[in-house]
Amino acid sequence: MSTTERQAKIRIVLVNTAHPGNIGGAARAMKNMGLAELYLVQPREYPAPRAIWRAAGARDVLANAKIVESVDEAIAGCGLVVGTSARERRIPWPLINPRECGERIWQEADTHEVALLFGREDRGLTNDELHKCHYHVHIPSNPEYSSLNLATAVQVLSYEIRMASLADAEGNLPSLQEWDQPPVAADDLENFHVHLAETMADLKFYDPENPKQLLTRMRRLFNRQRMDKMEVSILRGVLSAVQRLINK
Ligand code: SAH
Secondary structure, three states, rough: OHHHHHHEEEEEEOOOOOOHHHHHHHHHHHHOOOOOOOEEEEEOOOOHHHHHHHHHHHHHHHHEEEEEEHHHHHHOOOEEEEEOOOOOOOOOOOOOOOHHHHHHHHHHHOOOOOEEEOOOOOOEHHHHOOOOOEEEEEEOOOOOOOOOOOOOHHHHHHHHHHHHHHHOOOOOOOOOOOOOOOOOOHHHHHHHHHHHHHHHHHOOOHHHHHOOHHHHHHHHHHHHHOOOOOHHHHHHHHHHHHOOOOOO
């Protein structure tokens, strides 16, 4: 696969961005590093002239940006989803550093679509959004002032993807182990979790009124496993069989 085709598999997703200047700045950062697929989930003020000014020579990236209603829509079809976080969260999640993030994204984009999620300027990503991710990445900034400007964070992580692509071109990046099945896509994984929750409720194993952290823990378990498409379809078959038995 050519470098351009692989770059086209990498989605930069900005969630609910408040300042259009950051959208333009992110577009520029991406184009400088050879990326082009920008997804905007419910941008608060867009389109906007300030986005175009800040994009400078990357107006084409803005013009091709996909504006969507939800994170689910933005990551549909992706076999790898990575979420950015400016700080530690309550439930620990598999964490990678920016370098590993660049390498992993570049390696996986050889075979499937990948997404890198960026949060709101004031609140970052919600826990629900972070729990849709396989990994979290944190730029190891000054703990006393850890939050980077949104477009700057896009710059740093796009640069790491760039470095991984250059290492790859020189034969210095190992490719991933071959697998017989594609990884499950984010939308199929989401449907699996809905089905799992429904079945556990049917079994009275959990009370939807009082979910505690069960569903989050199930998400973390299965995300860590990096299931393939076939494995998920087998598990869904098992859930359906259980449901048929209980509801008989
Ligand atoms: N107060 C917010 C900060 C959000 S900064 C919070 O505590 O989450 C806006 C976005 O920029 C973040 O959601 C993330 O996508 C990115 N970002 C900022 N600093 C970062 C860091 N140190 N590591 C990774 N992403 C960062």
